[in-house]
Amino acid sequence: xxxxxxxxxxxxxxxxxxxxxxxxxxxxxxxxxxxxxxxxxxxxxxxxxxxxxxxxxxxxxxxxxxxxxxxxxxxxxxxxxxxxxxxxxxxxxxxxxxxxxxxxxxxxxxxxxxxxxxxxxxxxxxxxxxxxxxxxxxxxxxxxxxxxxxxxxxxxxxxxxxxxxxxxxxxxxxxxxxxxxxxxxxxxxxxxxxxxxxxxxxxxxxxxxxxxxxxxxxxxxxxxxxxxxxxxxxxxxxxxxxxxxxxxxxxxxxxxxxxxxxxxxxxxxxxxxxxxxxxxxxxxxxxxxxxxxxxxxxxxxxxxxxxxxxxxxxxxxxxxxxxxxxxxxxxxxxxxxxxxxxxxxxxxxxxxxxxxxxxxxxxxxxxxxxxxxxxxxxxxxxxxxxxxxxxxxxxxx
Numbered sequence: 001x002x003x004x005x006x007x008x009x010x011x012x013x014x015x016x017x018x019x020x021x022x023x024x025x026x027x028x029x030x031x032x033x034x035x036x037x038x039x040x041x042x043x044x045x046x047x048x049x050x051x052x053x054x055x056x057x058x059x060x061x062x063x064x065x066x067x068x069x070x071x072x073x074x075x076x077x078x079x080x081x082x083x084x085x086x087x088x089x090x091x092x093x094x095x096x097x098x099x100x101x102x103x104x105x106x107x108x109x110x111x112x113x114x115x116x117x118x119x120x121x122x123x124x125x126x127x128x129x130x131x132x133x134x135x136x137x138x139x140x141x142x143x144x145x146x147x148x149x150x151x152x153x154x155x156x157x158x159x160x161x162x163x164x165x166x167x168x169x170x171x172x173x174x175x176x177x178x179x180x181x182x183x184x185x186x187x188x189x190x191x192x193x194x195x196x197x198x199x200x201x202x203x204x205x206x207x208x209x210x211x212x213x214x215x216x217x218x219x220x221x222x223x224x225x226x227x228x229x230x231x232x233x234x235x236x237x238x239x240x241x242x243x244x245x246x247x248x249x250x251x252x253x254x255x256x257x258x259x260x261x262x263x264x265x266x267x268x269x270x271x272x273x274x275x276x277x278x279x280x281x282x283x284x285x286x287x288x289x290x291x292x293x294x295x296x297x298x299x300x301x302x303x304x305x306x307x308x309x310x311x312x313x314x315x316x317x318x319x320x321x322x323x324x325x326x327x328x329x330x331x332x333x334x335x336x337x338x339x340x341x342x343x344x345x346x347x348x349x350x351x352x353x354x355x356x357x358x359x360x361x362x363x364x365x366x367x368x369x370x371x372x373x374x375x376x377x378x379x380x381x382x383x384x385x386x387x388x389x390x391x392x393x394x395x396x397x
Contacts, residue, residue, distance in 0.1 A: 005301070008052040013309050015053070016060025017316060021068060047290045048301070055270065055302050056309035058283035059110075062262045063313040064320065066102045070095055071324055072192070072340055085251040093203045096325040100210040101252055103317045105259030108218055109225075110310035112260075113267040114303055120226055120268065121275035121299070128276045136392040142227075143385065150375050159370045159379040164386030166366050171387055175355040179384075181348045185363025186380045190371055192341045193364065195333070202333050205325035210252070217249050217257035225264035267306055274299045 070086035089098040143160070150156035163186065170182045249257060269281040274294040279285040291298070348356045363383075370380055 004046075004049055005052050005305070008049045009056045009305055009309055009312075012053040012056030012305075013060040013312055013316070016057040016062075016309075016313070017064050017320075019057065020061040020064030021320070048298070050290055051287050051298065051302065052305050054283050054286050055305045058266055058281070059263070059306055059309040060313040060316070062266050063103060063106050063310070063317045066099050066259065067317070067320055067324060068340075070098050071328055072337065085254055088251065090202065090205075093206050094208065095202075095205050095328065096207050096321050097210045097252075098255055099321040100318065101212055101255035102259030102262075103314050103321070104210060104212075104214065105217065105221070105256035105261075106263040107310060107314045108214065109221065109260035109263035109267070110307060112218070112222060113264060114307055116222075116226075117267070117271045117299070117303055118296075121271050124272070125275040136389055139385065139389050139392065143389075146379065150379075152374050155373050156375040156379050159373060159375055160382035160386075162382075163366060163370065163380040164382035166363060167383030167387050168390070170359045170363070170383070173355055173359065175352050175359060177351045177356070178359065181352050181356040181360035182363050182383055184344055184348060185360045185365075186367040186370075186383060187377065189341055189344055189360065189364045190367025192337045192344075193368060194371060196337050196341070199334060202329045204329050207322055207325060212250075212252040212256055214256055217253040218260055220249065221257050221260035221264055225261050226268060263310065267303075270294070270299065270302050270306075 066086070070090055086095070086098040086102075089095060147153055147156050147160065166186075167182065170178050175181070266281055266283065269279065269284040270287070272278050272280050273284045273288055274296070277288075277293055279288050287294070294302075345357070345360065348360045352359070367380065371377065
């Protein structure tokens with residue numbers, strides 16, 4: 001059994017490395033495909049090994065997808081906040097340092113996750129039902145915190161509302177994998193087009209040891225991530241913003257914080273599935289489709305997989321970050337951005353069809369406009385938060 005688990009971890013890490021490096025290929029897609037094949041091609045495989053594969057893939061992806069986020073400006077919804085501070089360091093020739101700051105944050109978070117998972121699961125299972133009826137007000141309070149941390153509060157509210165309206169319209173269309181074109185446009189293609197327009201040139205990159213204070217950003221991630229890991233409509237982007245509001249940190253510290261928050265939110269989504277039978281990530285949803293409720297034994301195995309895959313993924317990230325840092329200034333960045341943009345359009349068409357292309361166009365234009373405004377890009381996560389708030393709204397009135 002141990003050998004089979006290790007094989008599943010290895011294959012999962014390889015898959016997560018692939019999905020992390022290739023923009024537009026998200027673990028949610030792989031998880032959905034795996035679930036559909038579990039009743040046909042993979043029907044003879046023990047569901048435990050499929051769970052191990054999904055978890056290791058999710059952790060590897062969470063570590064590695066900072067590489068295209070920082071080097072290409074093409075993030076997914078989990079890494080979109082890393083683009084600005086990461087790009088600033090990249091333009092200074094310190095892209096390697098930017099990626100490694102997120103990797104160190106993730107590695108520390110993996111260790112922390114092992115110790116807090118079961119205590120948090122007990123607390124959450126005890127209090128969740130009592131606070132569930134107040135979910136709308138909790139989400140509203142979170143929204144207000146996000147808005148009031150901005151200098152330009154009205155502009156931030158405007159970005160939140162316009163992206164929320166876009167999200168509502170998109171999610172009500174009959175398109176497959178609606179989140180793919182929606183989030184790709186807001187946080188991916190819009191950044192690529194801006195990079196192409198500005199003709200960004202990448203300087204030679206230095207391979208230097210990252211320097212930052214880790215205590216404050218890790219503390220911020222630890223405070224905010226459980227809230228965002230258990231509440232619907234909130235993710236690591238919101239956890240990073242809330243965490244930075246708690247801990248006053250610089251740009252390097254913010255990269256550490258978002259690296260840690262990504263891992264904690266992903267890991268706690270498995271704890272959420274165990275404690276309250278709720279899914280907060282695509283990976284957790286795929287596991288629920290495979291086995292339904294989790295037992296404490298399976299959760300224990302999941303935490304073991306998180307630890308092993310997290311340590312291995314840290315070193316893979318380090319190797320890949322060094323490789324891309326040495327090669328990035330030797331290629332035409334504009335051509336690379338155009339090629340990536342074309343690839344994203346093809347991926348959206350394959351998985352979401354013609355309607356997906358329309359969503360991609362609308363979200364890209366919205367992203368370009370919102371990116372030009374002096375507010376944090378996390379406000380565009382209103383595309384998910386507003387539909388969630390509306391879902392809970394009628395329960396109070």
